[in-house]
Amino acid sequence: MEDKLAGHPQWAPEQAGEIRAYAAPCRPSCPPGAVIVSRLARRARSGDRGGVRDIPGPPDRPDSGLSAITAAGGLHAYQLRLHERYGPLVRFQLPGAPSAVSVADPVLLEATAAIDNRPERLFEFLAPLCEAGNLQTLPAHEHTPFRRALLSVLAGRRSHEAHFAAFTALATDLADRWAATGEVTLQQDLSALSLRMICQYALGGDIDDPAGVVRAFETVLTVHLGRGPQSDDDLTRAGLALAHLRGVVDGVLAAGGSDLVAALDEAGLSAARIRDSVLMIMLAAHHTTGVAVSWTLHLLSRHPEPAARVAAELDAVLGDRPAPSYADLRRLPYLERCLKESMRLFPPGPYGARETIGELALGPHIVPAGTTIFYPFWAVHLNPEHWPDPETFDPDRFTPEASARRHRYAYLPFGLGPRACEGASLAMVEAELVLAVLLRRFRLEPVEEHPVVPVERFVLWAEHDIRMRLTTRFRPPAEP
Numbered sequence: 055m056e057d058k059l060a061g062h063p064q065w066a067p068e069q070a071g072e073i074r075a076y077a078a079p080c081r082p083s084c085p086p087g088a089v090i091v092s093r094l095a096r097r098a099r100s101g102d103r104g105g106v107r108d109i110p111g112p113p114d115r116p117d118s119g120l121s122a123i124t125a126a127g128g129l130h131a132y133q134l135r136l137h138e139r140y141g142p143l144v145r146f147q148l149p150g151a152p153s154a155v156s157v158a159d160p161v162l163l164e165a166t167a168a169i170d171n172r173p174e175r176l177f178e179f180l181a182p183l184c185e186a187g188n189l190q191t192l193p194a195h196e197h198t199p200f201r202r203a204l205l206s207v208l209a210g211r212r213s214h215e216a217h218f219a220a221f222t223a224l225a226t227d228l229a230d231r232w233a234a235t236g237e238v239t240l241q242q243d244l245s246a247l248s249l250r251m252i253c254q255y256a257l258g259g260d261i262d263d264p265a266g267v268v269r270a271f272e273t274v275l276t277v278h279l280g281r282g283p284q285s286d287d288d289l290t291r292a293g294l295a296l297a298h299l300r301g302v303v304d305g306v307l308a309a310g311g312s313d314l315v316a317a318l319d320e321a322g323l324s325a326a327r328i329r330d331s332v333l334m335i336m337l338a339a340h341h342t343t344g345v346a347v348s349w350t351l352h353l354l355s356r357h358p359e360p361a362a363r364v365a366a367e368l369d370a371v372l373g374d375r376p377a378p379s380y381a382d383l384r385r386l387p388y389l390e391r392c393l394k395e396s397m398r399l400f401p402p403g404p405y406g407a408r409e410t411i412g413e414l415a416l417g418p419h420i421v422p423a424g425t426t427i428f429y430p431f432w433a434v435h436l437n438p439e440h441w442p443d444p445e446t447f448d449p450d451r452f453t454p455e456a457s458a459r460r461h462r463y464a465y466l467p468f469g470l471g472p473r474a475c476e477g478a479s480l481a482m483v484e485a486e487l488v489l490a491v492l493l494r495r496f497r498l499e500p501v502e503e504h505p506v507v508p509v510e511r512f513v514l515w516a517e518h519d520i521r522m523r524l525t526t527r528f529r530p531p532a533e534p
């Protein structure tokens with residue numbers, strides 16, 4: 055990819071105006087959501103309730119919309135097209151969802167933020183990973199204590215700091231291996247590194263063959279994500295891969311344990327649900343963090359000026375040290391901006407979904423219970439109303455001043471509301487540390503003959519990985 059992503063469309067202005075009108079506060083003390091609801095309540099009293107069919111969108115097709123998505127070149131391109139044509143709130147056909155709307159405006163997204171329910175069918179491909187019920191679609195009363203237990207550990211600065219030395223050792227180990235080679239494959243190596251990091255953290259120990267575990271996850275997801283009928287061979291392969299993953303989790307749990315496992319235990323989770331949670335966290339943490347770092351390195355390798363600024367910042371803060379301390383991360387604001395801008399252009403988790411359990415007021419519309427609310431995070435990040443020149447890589451969009459001027463739901467790499475990513479703050483610490491260690495040591499140049507093609511799978515990644523040539527920039531002093 056060069057400076058620009060593939061051309062993005064402009065967004066339909068009329069509906070955006072309508073939504074702003076509905077969001078205008080009636081009294082200064084009124085939150086925007088309350089205004090929307092009160093106007094809708096008036097509409098409702100007058101009998102003018104609207105419904106999903108009143109929301110603009112394309113005509114239905116007999117194949118549940120699959121051909122429209124394929125013809126657009128994928129779900130992201132389709133979302134961009136839909137929002138360009140129909141505005142920020144679109145009714146559309148999503149295979150696996152009986153009735154769906156896509157929401158790409160921050161004000162409307164905020165109006166959905168309290169929903170604590172995911173659509174069962176869209177997430178059923180993850181059910182085989184769980185023995186005790188799909189963790190992604192737990193009902194709110196089971197999800198809330200689970201989330202609280204996860205956050206009590208994953209979001210704690212003290213816990214990040216406690217693991218920082220172990221994380222640094224793992225990142226340095228990768229840098230040492232990279233130093234012995236001229237060319238590297240980013241996603242493969244960085245996913246394996248993230249997996250080793252999360253295993254330290256979630257399970258309390260390292261694993262023997264991280265690349266084998268990454269492959270096993272890949273096999274399970276590839277087989278179960280495939281919407282067509284699965285062959286016996288595929289199911290056997292997926293079954294063996296899953297048994298391997300469970301064996302890894304059990305082995306490491308038996309060897310040690312961790313703060314996270316203790317917190318889940320204290321929250322009263324059964325042994326089976328704890329195993330499921332650990333497996334799900336391994337999955338949720340490694341792919342995403344690995345591609346977040348890969349995309350950042352990819353973008354920096356193609357933007358020499360920001361790359362030079364990052365290198366200068368690292369050199370100034372680290373002096374003669376090869377890696378930052380935990381406290382140093384705060385002194386690397388430009389590095390953080392690059393990571394954030396990369397997750398805007400290439401959000402590792404490009405979509406999310408909720409299901410309404412009651413009527414929901416969205417702008418001038420009432421969405422009935424049972425509707426899938428689809429979150430096109432990637433398209434939200436390219437909305438030109440909030441991101442001028444949205445395809446350009448510009449880390450300074452994330453200065454504190456620029457961020458304060460933007461609606462907080464214009465940027466959602468970790469999702470929103472009660473189902474937002476519990477690992478967000480840990481992921482930022484891990485990704486910044488890995489970027490700091492690698493960019494301190496190396497200058498990266500793209501292998502031009504190797505094309506980088508973003509593909510939407512379980513995460514947004516590069517189809518044939520990303521290859522880079524390395525030059526050493528800094529040699530760590532030899533151990534005494």
Ligand code: HEM
Nearest residue numbers: 338339342343346402403406468469470473474475477481
């Ligand atoms: C850069 C790295 C990461 C990105 C971009 C990311 C992104 C996301 C996104 C978009 C979601 C869905 C949110 C929604 O539906 O609103 C999610 C969910 C989740 N993530 Fe992450 N994630 C990352 C790293 C991690 C890490 C390191 C962990 C754990 C240590 C983690 C654990 C989870 C869990 C458990 C969920 C399910 C949330 C729930 O249903 O309550 N993620 N993540």
